[in-house]
Amino acid sequence: MNIAEERIDRLHGLAREAAADGEFDRSREYVRLARRLAERNRCGLPKGLQRSACDACDVYLRPGRNARVRVHRGRVVVRCHDCGATKRHPVD
Template sequence: MGADIAAERIERLAELAAAATDEGEFDRSRAYVRLARRLAERHRLSLPREFARSTCDACDVYQRPGVNVRVRVQRGRVIRRCDCGATDRYPYR
């Protein structure tokens, strides 16, 4: 599998993970995220920024605001707190 095909598959897995989260299937979403991360590692690709910031590093679930993650904006940062308790902070302009 080439890098182009792997990148397309990672994008498709991101879509599937988002759909699974919308349906409340968090275990299925977790499986899609883990598979996408493994593909990226195997082919030495970086995950798309939007996908990487929409997943929890601690529990590997795809995050949807209001469903399984709280999003706050504070002093130039976006703070995302997952249901598992993990917190991510990202700067914004």
């Protein structure tokens, strides 16, 4: 694991903590920083961060607080309350 991946993991943890505290603007900044780092260093985001961050507005999604999560036809459907964007991924 290189330095960029370690920093991305740290930013993921900080975004999760900020969202748990209700500071969604701060969590949005952490997600944006993590995405920028992954882009620059050509390393992917961890699957946990990919699935728990909104692609449209970069906010860290917390089910029940700022995201609606449903299971429909073998897929998990996550809808962001901030921007209304929808993500679908297969049930693991």
